[in-house]
Amino acid sequence: MIEDKRWEKVYSFEDSPFIMEILTQLRDKNTDSIAFRKGLVKLGRYMAYEITKTMETETVKIETPLEETEGIIVKDRRNVVIVTVLRAAIPLMEGLIKVFEHARVGIVSAVRGKAPKFEIEMDYVKVPQIKPEDTVIVADPMIATGSTLTKVLEEVKKYGEPKRTIIVGVLAAPEGITKIKSKFPDVEIFVAKIDRELDDKGYILPGLGDAGDRAFGEPLKLTTLPQVHYIE
Numbered sequence: 001m002i003e004d005k006r007w008e009k010v011y012s013f014e015d016s017p018f019i020m021e022i023l024t025q026l027r028d029k030n031t032d033s034i035a036f037r038k039g040l041v042k043l044g045r046y047m048a049y050e051i052t053k054t055m056e057t058e059t060v061k062i063e064t065p066l067e068e069t070e071g072i073i074v075k076d077r078r079n080v081v082i083v084t085v086l087r088a089a090i091p092l093m094e095g096l097i098k099v100f101e102h103a104r105v106g107i108v109s110a111v112r113g114k115a116p117k118f119e120i121e122m123d124y125v126k127v128p129q130i131k132p133e134d135t136v137i138v139a140d141p142m143i144a145t146g147s148t149l150t151k152v153l154e155e156v157k158k159y160g161e162p163k164r165t166i167i168v169g170v171l172a173a174p175e176g177i178t179k180i181k182s183k184f185p186d187v188e189i190f191v192a193k194i195d196r197e198l199d200d201k202g203y204i205l206p207g208l209g210d211a212g213d214r215a216f217g218e219p220l221k222l223t224t225l226p227q228v229h230y231i232e
């Protein structure tokens with residue numbers, strides 16, 4: 001894991017060839033949704049494994065069948081709340097929870113509106129109570145403008161004050177990280193890679209496209225207006 005010098009407590013996994021190989025597969029436009037979802041699950045699992053290296057441990061005494069010895073437990077692994085941002089974080093969360101198997105899970109929906117405002121609609125929020133010993137992990141594969149995660153963090157704050165708040169994503173644009181960090185300087189951000197920039201529609205470049213659509217298919221947009229009033 002590499003700390004990025006541009007901000008504090010922002011890390012990428014560019015030093016991990018295995019994580020970079022999974023990212024390469026996710027970026028490839030020829031990767032289908034089955035492989036895309038599997039890739040997100042794998043990234044969740046391996047990034048979680050890396051994050052345990054930053055967690056508090058405790059020495060314990062145990063007995064092997066032969067003699068007494070010392071071992072460790074990763075104490076913080078037992079006190080995790082994973083907040084899953086619909087839709088694209090579902091497979092990422094599936095990977096994270098393989099390492100943080102005790103985690104309580106919150107689900108929030110967030111839909112990003114169009115440029116230039118990128119307004120966020122958040123109609124579904126179910127988050128457990130957050131305790132002082134907890135590590136909150138907010139999972140969202142894409143940090144683009146940072147509007148979604150800023151709104152999610154504002155909401156999650158209402159559920160309690162944790163020991164640490166961590167964002168786990170796949171790709172981030174520098175603009176998004178700067179926005180989140182300006183409002184939440186203590187939040188730690190772990191992503192596979194920090195990409196170059198955003199395009200004018202708010203997509204990360206080079207990116208991997210629309211993570212939700214690539215994982216689950218493009219949603220059909222149905223109008224609620226009667227057909228006669230519907231003008232394209």
Ligand SMILES: O=P(O)(O)OC[C@H]1O[C@H](OP(=O)(O)OP(=O)(O)O)[C@H](O)[C@@H]1O
Pocket residue numbers: 085086087088089110111112118140141142143144145146147148149176202210211212213
């Ligand atoms: O940093 P931002 O500019 O806010 O953009 C990032 C958000 O965009 C995507 O979600 P999207 O709104 O496409 O929903 P989806 O997962 O259902 O496709 C992605 O999963 C993030 O939540």
Ligand SMILES: O=c1cc[nH]c(=O)[nH]1
Pocket residue numbers: 142144202203204205207208209210211212
């Ligand atoms: O590049 C992007 C930006 C926002 N959301 C995505 O899924 N991809």
Ligand SMILES: [Mg+2]
Pocket residue numbers: 210211212213
């Ligand atoms: Mg999407």
